[in-house]
Amino acid sequence: MILPITVYGDPVLRKVTANIDLSYQGLPELIENMFETMYNAEGVGLAAPQIGLLIRLFVVDLSPLGKDEPSLVGFRRVFINAKIIERNGDEELMEEGCLSIPGIHEEVFRKNHIRIQYLDPEGTAHNEVFTGYTARVLQHEYDHLDGIMFTDHCSPLKKRLLKRKLTDISKGITTATYRIKIPKI
Numbered sequence: 001m002i003l004p005i006t007v008y009g010d011p012v013l014r015k016v017t018a019n020i021d022l023s024y025q026g027l028p029e030l031i032e033n034m035f036e037t038m039y040n041a042e043g044v045g046l047a048a049p050q051i052g053l054l055i056r057l058f059v060v061d062l063s064p065l066g067k068d069e070p071s072l073v074g075f076r077r078v079f080i081n082a083k084i085i086e087r088n089g090d091e092e093l094m095e096e097g098c099l100s101i102p103g104i105h106e107e108v109f110r111k112n113h114i115r116i117q118y119l120d121p122e123g124t125a126h127n128e129v130f131t132g133y134t135a136r137v138l139q140h141e142y143d144h145l146d147g148i149m150f151t152d153h154c155s156p157l158k159k160r161l162l163k164r165k166l167t168d169i170s171k172g173i174t175t176a177t178y179r180i181k182i183p184k185i
């Protein structure tokens with residue numbers, strides 16, 4: 001089932017989320033719905049607050065990036081209760097977008113090397129290092145679990161320039177081609 005995606009201005013995107021038990025009601029169906037919602041919107045990652053849930057869960061599928069990096073084809077993962085325990089390496093500047101901020105793409109600095117602990121849906125604990133584009137996407141999605149949007153990482157000047165567009169999005173004025181939930185503010 002395709003779910004509506006929350007957009008900039010929705011308070012749910014600014015909250016810190018909570019860990020879940022693997023017995024969380026309807027978890028397998030929720031994960032499937034998140035993938036379906038993400039694919040429908042042509043995204044490579046989707047975090048639970050983007051469908052209105054304040055839980056530490058996000059999904060990614062980096063296959064669309066396979067044109068540039070063939071190793072990413074089939075990189076389809078579910079991250080439950082994720083915790084980034086190391087961030088190091090160089091700061092890299094790269095353009096990002098977000099399904100909750102339709103139509104806006106800006107360059108953001110991120111560390112190019114992370115170590116992350118998480119559970120998969122079967123309950124297996126993982127502790128893995130990711131680099132490059134994968135590390136970027138995981139940091140972007142992880143930020144959503146702590147109420148952080150990628151535009152928060154932009155310079156003060158860039159933030160000022162984006163203000164009008166972000167306000168428009170919060171009023172439902174967007175070019176999104178997928179179903180969104182307009183904030184009630």
Ligand code: NI
Pocket residue numbers: 097098099100140141144
């Ligand atoms: Ni995002």
